[in-house]
Amino acid sequence: MDKRFLIQIDFDGTITEKDVSTILLDHFAQGEWRQLLTQYRNGQLTVDQLNIQAFSMVKASKEALIQTARKEATIRNGFPQLVSYVRENNIPMVIVSYGLDIYIRALLRDQNADSFPFHAAQTQYHPQGWRLHYTDPEGKPLKGNMKEKHTLNFIRQGYKVIYIGNGKSDINPLHHAFLGFATGKLARYCQKKNLDCLPFDDFFEVMKVLQTQLF
Numbered sequence: 001m002d003k004r005f006l007i008q009i010d011f012d013g014t015i016t017e018k019d020v021s022t023i024l025l026d027h028f029a030q031g032e033w034r035q036l037l038t039q040y041r042n043g044q045l046t047v048d049q050l051n052i053q054a055f056s057m058v059k060a061s062k063e064a065l066i067q068t069a070r071k072e073a074t075i076r077n078g079f080p081q082l083v084s085y086v087r088e089n090n091i092p093m094v095i096v097s098y099g100l101d102i103y104i105r106a107l108l109r110d111q112n113a114d115s116f117p118f119h120a121a122q123t124q125y126h127p128q129g130w131r132l133h134y135t136d137p138e139g140k141p142l143k144g145n146m147k148e149k150h151t152l153n154f155i156r157q158g159y160k161v162i163y164i165g166n167g168k169s170d171i172n173p174l175h176h177a178f179l180g181f182a183t184g185k186l187a188r189y190c191q192k193k194n195l196d197c198l199p200f201d202d203f204f205e206v207m208k209v210l211q212t213q214l215f
């Protein structure tokens with residue numbers, strides 16, 4: 001394979017079947033966090049603003065959050081095989097997510113995939129509620145779409161980005177990708193808008209395309 005390929009992959013709703021942040025907020029948020037979700041869907045909040053405000057309503061411990069994430073989250077079919085595939089073929093893979101570092105690290109470790117770099121919300125437990133912090137690829141406080149900033153950064157480094165995602169925050173980075181894969185809402189959005197991306201339900205389908213198109 002061309003050495004310049006890099007896979008940028010989302011976590012919630014992409015590596016996992018469902019959005020883990022949503023599961024945790026429904027379990028633990030002490031307040032009307034879904035009002036914030038509506039504001040996000042209406043474009044009144046960005047995804048980082050949504051998560052920062054919603055998780056400030058969560059006072060549960062790290063252990064409780066991870067335990068629930070492990071119990072409720074399902075890893076999408078074919079992910080272990082994708083992990084083996086990219087390792088065998090030396091394809092760099094980076095996870096970029098607006099989700100929380102604590103559960104992403106734990107769930108990746110469960111999949112023996114914690115050697116892959118990931119960028120997510122940096123979290124700090126506080127008795128009054130969790131504190132989230134997002135940074136751009138340079139480590140500065142985030143302004144704009146974190147995922148897109150990473151995509152553009154990888155492109156600047158000379159990579160052809162293969163992008164895999166499922167949601168609204170994946171639309172902008174997908175536009176810059178050499179090859180895009182979409183599942184869930186994003187797949188429907190791409191179809192509606194006639195955007196060039198490949199729909200998938202499991203990672204076996206993604207690997208099939210990578211094997212035939214990239215070698």
Ligand SMILES: [Mg+2]
Pocket residue numbers: 010011012013014165166167
């Ligand atoms: Mg997602």
